[in-house]
Amino acid sequence: MNSEKIFSDDKDYIAGTYARFNVAFKSGKGAKLYDFDGKEYVDCxxxxxxxIFGIxxxxxxxxxxAQIDEIQHVCNLYYSEPQAELARALCEKTGAKKVFFGNSGAEANECAIKVARKYGNTRYSRNEIITLKNSFHGRTIATLSATGQDAFHKYFDPFLPNFRYVDPTMDGIYSCYTDKTCAVMVxxxxxxxxVNCLDFDFLRQLEKFCKxxxxxxxxxxxxxxxxxxxxxYAYEASGIHPDIVTTAKGLGGGLPIGAxxxxxxxxDVFTYGDHGSTFGGNPVACAGALSIVDRITPELLLEVQGKGAYLKINLEHIKNVVSVSGMGLMIGIQxxxxxxxxxxxxxxKGLIVLTAHDRVRLxxxxxxxxEEINFALKIxxxxISQ
Ligand SMILES: Cc1ncc(COP(=O)(O)O)c(C=O)c1O
Structure with missing residues (x-):
């Protein structure tokens, strides 16, 4: 197989939902990736x-x-060691009390929406959820409904009712809050x-408002x-204590998982039959995720803060950079x-970066x-300065 054959098969047979760059990666190690022609890239x-721990x-x-050699899938009618261990590790790290496992970020958010609606409906007949303008919560109909961007609200109507989108200010929240509001999702x-950071004062006021x-x-x-x-989790930086946290992406280290x-x-909001998933909490995905969560240590977090600060300072000095946003190794460059x-x-030039709206995202x-960070800064x- 070579790159050209992959590109043409992709064009012929894969639904055209992605604006792909013309590269197919074959292998890698850490933050280095190699394409089918052997060209090396630094991965940002x-x-x-x-x-999150590299290729x-x-x-x-x-x-x-090790988990594949034991058992590749157990249905959720039976107990699973990796699932139980991962749930315990996540609860011990965060103070959460229970975990529901799905397969993606959107599914984690679907679950959060269901919990919020059941909590609100059963206690107070409340079922409205406030989300923020410019948010993104996933591609299912419920999570698109939760997403506060008009661009995502075309073609697929009807979306779910009872989502309201507000500016990330307390005025915004007060203007949309009703006696039907059961949750705020941010x-x-x-x-x-x-890579727009919410104001931490707003988050603390929002926490009090909700409580x-x-x-x-x-x-x-x-x-x-x-x-x-x-x-x-980023909320820790602001000192707030949410009632529900959804996670996916880096949790799996490369296999699909959401929690x-x-x-x-x-x-205790969910009881038997309220929710479920065939693959949710798959033992292989959970075993991999456990090896990730165990290595997110205070030392690693400090390193991430240091690397992020170094990147930001150096990016700010580049000609034609208007602003740099973000925290740690989540960086937006205007x-x-x-x-x-x-x-x-x-x-x-051998550097992989992302975009997010009108920003470059790392x-x-x-x-x-x-050395890899310095290569990224050089490129x-x-x-940008050209
Ligand atoms: C904040 C946020 N929520 C939800 C999602 C959806 O996750 P997934 O693509 O795994 O369904 C994304 C994906 O980019 C995201 O950034």
Missing amino acids: ASGIGVN NDEEWKKAVK EVIQGESG DRDILLICDEVQTGNGRTGYM CLLFDKCK TTKPAREVAAKCLE LPPLTINK LNEV
């Missing part, structure tokens, strides 16, 4: 925040292979819409979670150039080293 995307991560592979950093009214606070940490921002973490108030053009030029593996400088 990690498969959109998934491969070909030995510990993750060992955990996954991304601490809005990744897909350009005073027994409205659930949901943090969608699908992109920000699992060490990405220099915290296990909905339920804190005190929500831990430049005077079209983001996709920057990404395409970087790729030509989500490198958390283990990216200094970004060449491309």
